[in-house]
Each structure stands twice: as structure tokens, then as C-alpha cells.
Amino acid sequence: MKRDFTGIPIVDFSLSHSDPPKYYEQLRFALEDVGFVVFVNVPGFEDAFQKKLFARAEYLFSKPQAWKDALGTQHLYALRGYFRADDISGPHKAYAEAFRFGPDLPVPVGEDVPFWLKLHQGPNQWPDEEELPRFRELMETLFNRYHALNIALNAHICHILDIPEAVMGSYFPDATEFNSAIWHYLPLTPEIRAAAQDGFAQGMHEHRDPSTFVTCLIQSRPGLEVQNHAGEWVDVPMIEGGVVCNIGMQLMKLTGGKLVATTHRVNTLKIEEDRYTIPYVLSTKLDKKVAPLPQFANGYSAKDHAAPNPKILKLMGIDDPLERSGYARLSLFPAVGQRLYPQEFQRAHNLGLL
Numbered sequence: 001m002k003r004d005f006t007g008i009p010i011v012d013f014s015l016s017h018s019d020p021p022k023y024y025e026q027l028r029f030a031l032e033d034v035g036f037v038v039f040v041n042v043p044g045f046e047d048a049f050q051k052k053l054f055a056r057a058e059y060l061f062s063k064p065q066a067w068k069d070a071l072g073t074q075h076l077y078a079l080r081g082y083f084r085a086d087d088i089s090g091p092h093k094a095y096a097e098a099f100r101f102g103p104d105l106p107v108p109v110g111e112d113v114p115f116w117l118k119l120h121q122g123p124n125q126w127p128d129e130e131e132l133p134r135f136r137e138l139m140e141t142l143f144n145r146y147h148a149l150n151i152a153l154n155a156h157i158c159h160i161l162d163i164p165e166a167v168m169g170s171y172f173p174d175a176t177e178f179n180s181a182i183w184h185y186l187p188l189t190p191e192i193r194a195a196a197q198d199g200f201a202q203g204m205h206e207h208r209d210p211s212t213f214v215t216c217l218i219q220s221r222p223g224l225e226v227q228n229h230a231g232e233w234v235d236v237p238m239i240e241g242g243v244v245c246n247i248g249m250q251l252m253k254l255t256g257g258k259l260v261a262t263t264h265r266v267n268t269l270k271i272e273e274d275r276y277t278i279p280y281v282l283s284t285k286l287d288k289k290v291a292p293l294p295q296f297a298n299g300y301s302a303k304d305h306a307a308p309n310p311k312i313l314k315l316m317g318i319d320d321p322l323e324r325s326g327y328a329r330l331s332l333f334p335a336v337g338q339r340l341y342p343q344e345f346q347r348a349h350n351l352g353l354l
């Protein structure tokens with residue numbers, strides 16, 4: 001049985017050097033039983049740097065709607081650039097807008113490019129340097145720092161799992177690929193409060209990160225909730241200068257459930273003022289199938305925990321890793337996915353993935 005939790009562990013990243021036994025004891029509980037951790041003292045993620053990023057994010061989203069739409073996701077199948085999730089009706093309406101980034105790869109050409117490849121590849125839509133001075137430079141600095149954090153954290157995870165770093169390394173492409181976004185969660189209004197159901201107003205739907213080993217995120221305010229093994233929602237604390245990291249379903253699968261990917265959501269009922277977040281994921285090889293490593297394949301590691309959402313289970317059951325990656329992205333970004341890929345979205349819906 002997984003040990004349950006009523007709070008998200010806060011772990012001092014500098015202990016990895018100064019007191020490794022203490023660090024690994026805390027990290028083990030966070031990754032095996034909770035699936036989430038808030039790191040403090042991560043090099044490069046000082047509060048002043050994060051505040052600078054959030055100020056730029058605020059400025060970006062304060063631009064006129066037409067300016068933002070000119071950089072909209074509708075211009076590229078790769079889901080890069082700006083979109084809103086609050087201008088639709090139905091179950092995928094969410095009180096948020098976002099700007100998405102990914103690996104800067106050329107648009108794939110050809111008659112029959114599959115949707116998962118179109119969704120993966122394309123250039124980013126950077127705002128004009130004069131309109132948003134040094135924005136790109138700042139974001140690329142952040143991406144480099146996130147990359148360094150992921151490399152360090154992957155080594156720590158290998159230590160916990162007692163596996164060679166090369167085993168984990170074999171899942172990552174030679175050239176670094178990543179996915180990132182800046183989210184702007186709109187503050188609570190009386191109308192949103194009136195429309196809330198079961199204590200929830202949708203900033204982001206409940207999910208487990210479907211295609212990742214680890215997701216890292218910086219946040220300007222609280223609003224993120226994690227489901228514990230009793231099914232209760234637990235707040236992720238807002239720690240200035242902190243970095244939230246969580247386990248994705250692919251790493252859970254690789255470890256036969258030893259590391260747990262927990263369900264989470266963004267609850268607008270908790271968001272009194274505009275909230276900005278910047279998640280980052282170091283991408284694994286799109287075409288590499290993930291199955292439990294032999295030492296975790298006996299089911300012993302899985303331990304009981306709150307059952308995953310059936311939609312996620314269906315998604316993880318798709319055999320072809322490439323198709324799975326495409327559907328994973330549609331399921332994570334339903335508001336824009338249904339506009340860019342209506343047919344595939346409908347198919348995903350029929351398959352019970354959405």
C-alpha cells in the first residue's frame with residue numbers, strides 16, 4: 001500500500017550534495033508515495049528570476065486579443081503559440097489561456113503525414129523582439145535551466161531505482177526535445193463560482209501527465225490540487241522560488257508503479273488573482289515503447305493507490321507509441337485539440353480517451 005499524504009513534500013534540493021541520505025529518504029517518499037514534490041534551493045530558479053518571468057508572462061497576456069491571435073495555434077498544426085480555453089462551451093471549457101512551445105523542428109512535409117507527427121513538429125511562434133524585448137532570451141534561459149534540473153533529477157531517480165543512468169538515458173533522443181507552455185489562469189468571478197460543480201471550477205481538467213517521465217513547473221500563485229490515495233484533493237503549496245516536479249505515467253509504467261503518477265487539476269475556485277505557471281517536460285523518444293523494466297515487472301512494485309481515471313488507463317493501453325503520443329497531446333489540450341484536429345479528436349472521444 002502506498003503511504004497516503006495530506007500535504008505535498010517540500011524538499012531542499014541542496015541536500016542532494018550536503019546530506020544525500022536525508023535527501024534520498026525525502027525524495028523516495030515524494031516520488032514513490034505522493035508523485036509530487038516541491039523543490040526549494042534549485043540552482044537557477046531563484047525567486048527573483050521567477051518573478052521576472054511571471055512579469056513577462058503578465059505583459060504577454062495583457063497584449064490586445066488581436067495581437068495574441070496573430071500568434072495563435074490555428075496557424076500551425078504543431079500546437080505552438082497562443083490559445084484560449086475559455087471561449088468554448090462544453091466539458092473542455094477551462095478558465096485559462098496559454099502560449100505553447102516545443103522543439104523547433106521543421107514542419108513535416110508530404111501527403112500522408114500522420115497527425116502525431118504534425119502535432120509534434122513545427123517552429124515556435126516567437127513574438128516580435130521589439131514588441132516583447134528579450135522575451136525569447138529569457139524563455140530560452142529558463143529552458144536551459146529546466147534542462148539542467150531534469151538531468152540532475154533523472155540521475156537522482158536512477159539512484160532511487162538502483163538502475164544505471166544509461167538505462168534511463170536510452171529513452172531520451174540525442175538532441176534535446178522538450179514541451180513547455182506559459183499558462184494564464186483567469187481569476188475567479190461570481191459567474192465562475194456560480195457555475196462550479198462539486199467544489200471545482202475548471203482551470204485545467206483532472207489528469208495524470210500522460211507522455212512524460214517527469215514534469216517540472218514554476219507557479220506564481222496556488223491553484224494546483226493533487227488527489228491523494230483516499231481520493232481527497234490536496235493543495236500544492238505556493239513556495240516562492242520553488243519548483244514543483246511530478247511523475248508522469250510513462251515513468252510510472254517503466255517502474256511498474258514503483259514511482260506513482262498522481263491525478264491533479266487546477267481549481268479556479270482557489271484562484272483569487274491571475275495565476276501564471278510555466279511547466280516544462282523533457283521529451284522522451286516518441287517512437288520508443290515504454291514497458292516495465294524486468295526488475296519492476298512482477299507487479300510487486302505497484303502498491304495500491306487511488307485508481308487512475310479510466311480515460312488515462314485507456315490512453316496508456318494504446319500499443320503504438322506514436323499514436324499514443326498524439327492522443328496524449330489531444331487529451332492534455334482538449335480546447336485547442338478539438339479545433340486543430342476535429343477528426344482525430346472525435347476518434348479519441350469514441351475510443352473513450354477524452
Ligand SMILES: O=C(O)CCC(=O)C(=O)O
Nearest residue numbers: 183204209224266277279
Ligand atoms: O499549470 C498548472 O498548475 C498545472 C499544469 C499541468 O498539470 C500540466 O501542464 O500538465
Ligand SMILES: [Fe+2]
Nearest residue numbers: 207208209264
Ligand atoms: Fe499535469
